[in-house]
Amino acid sequence: MSSRLSNYVATEAILTVADSKIVAVRGGSRAILKDEHEGYRLGKHISGKLPYHYRPMEGIVADFASGNSALEAVVDLAANAPTSEKFRNSHCGEILAAEFIESHLGYRRLYSKLTLTTSQNTNVHKMDGLFVKLTQSPVEFLFVEAKSSVLPTPLTKQKKHKSGILKQMVDSLDACSTDDPRFEFARIRDNLDKHFSPDDQAKIRSELTPPGPANLKFMGVSITNASTVNTGDDDFILSAPCVAPFSYYALVVTDLSELAAHAYGIWDAMIKALK
Numbered sequence: 001m002s003s004r005l006s007n008y009v010a011t012e013a014i015l016t017v018a019d020s021k022i023v024a025v026r027g028g029s030r031a032i033l034k035d036e037h038e039g040y041r042l043g044k045h046i047s048g049k050l051p052y053h054y055r056p057m058e059g060i061v062a063d064f065a066s067g068n069s070a071l072e073a074v075v076d077l078a079a080n081a082p083t084s085e086k087f088r089n090s091h092c093g094e095i096l097a098a099e100f101i102e103s104h105l106g107y108r109r110l111y112s113k114l115t116l117t118t119s120q121n122t123n124v125h126k127m128d129g130l131f132v133k134l135t136q137s138p139v140e141f142l143f144v145e146a147k148s149s150v151l152p153t154p155l156t157k158q159k160k161h162k163s164g165i166l167k168q169m170v171d172s173l174d175a176c177s178t179d180d181p182r183f184e185f186a187r188i189r190d191n192l193d194k195h196f197s198p199d200d201q202a203k204i205r206s207e208l209t210p211p212g213p214a215n216l217k218f219m220g221v222s223i224t225n226a227s228t229v230n231t232g233d234d235d236f237i238l239s240a241p242c243v244a245p246f247s248y249y250a251l252v253v254t255d256l257s258e259l260a261a262h263a264y265g266i267w268d269a270m271i272k273a274l275k
Contacts, residue, residue: 005096006104008042010034015250017238018231024238028248031100032226035254042253043262046095050263053095053112054080058194075274078267080114084121085257091123092260093148093223098129100251101221107131107142110204111191127176129221130188134200138215139207143184145172145246148223150257159228162236169220170240177244181212218246226252 015028035042051060055077063073082088091114101107110130117124129144147165151158158164185208192201207213220237229252237248253259 004103005033005045005099007037008033008045009104015234015238015248017235019235022235022239025241026238026246026248028234028238028250030229030250030252031104032252033096041262043259044266046092046099046259046263047266049095049099050081050267051077053091053098053114054078054117056111056115056194071274075271078264078271080117080120081264081267082121085261087121087123088260088264089150089257090148092263093256094128094146096148096223096251096253096259097144097146097221097249100249101129101131101142101144101219106135107133108196109193110188111193115191116187126187127184130184132204134203136215139203139213140215140217141207141213142217142219143176144219144221145169145176146221146223147172148256149225149228150255151225151228153257160230161222161224161228161233165222165224166233166237166240169222170237170242173218173220173244173246174242176218177242182210185210185212218244219249220246221249221251223251223253223256225256226254 010032012029012031015030017024033042037045060073060077063076064070066073082091094114098109098112102109108131110132113124113126113128113130127143128146129142131142131144133140133142147169149161149165151161151164188208189205192204196204222237229250234250237250
């Protein structure tokens with residue numbers, strides 16, 4: 001069994017601009033993820049992580065510790081997960097980005113935004129990922145905007161993202177530079193993962209009391225299919241102006257739609273068998 005997403009990184013490279021007339025204003029990297037590691041499929045790995053993104057750990061533990069039906073507790077592990085293909089694709093991209101940032105980049109998730117969805121087939125607004133690196137001094141916070149695409153599709157043959165998710169990413173990060181950060185700071189404090197030690201929780205809460213942390217960084221993460229990788233997109237995202245300084249990571253999978261179908265499909269089959 002593979003417990004770390006970093007095991008699925010096949011290759012990793014620093015991005016550079018291909019057009020000599022373009023000046024890069026930020027750094028970027030690309031990680032290409034393989035479909036399996038030692039016989040363990042990436043979709044199965046993501047499937048095993050889904051409950052931790054949709055429900056707080058203490059709620060999961062309480063269900064099993066209650067002595068009530070263990071079968072119902074298993075079914076409810078994924079009760080909050082989306083049922084529509086559109087939202088499964090979108091959420092799978094966000095979860096993939098979060099797992100990569102924790103496993104490969106060494107951050108810890110402050111909380112999972114997907115625990116705040118108000119219905120199964122919906123998204124939560126504001127930043128997609130909120131992380132911390134307590135080993136840094138001062139403590140480093142990372143706010144992440146994740147954008148995913150399942151292009152190309154039978155209806156949309158487009159294989160470029162610079163006018164799609166990459167432009168949306170830059171626009172979102174631009175907008176966040178003028179937003180009042182109190183909203184995110186308060187939401188993190190209210191939903192902070194209970195697995196942080198009391199001392200670390202106190203440190204995080206103190207840092208996220210306005211005016212806010214001295215070491216706050218932004219990152220844009222795209223999750224796209226391997227067939228759509230192109231230098232034009234790289235040139236755009238490395239050079240596009242944005243008020244908020246951010247770094248960029250491109251995560252590449254073989255087929256995001258198939259990956260999501262596999263990850264959520266495992267739960268569909270299990271729930272059907274248990275009901």
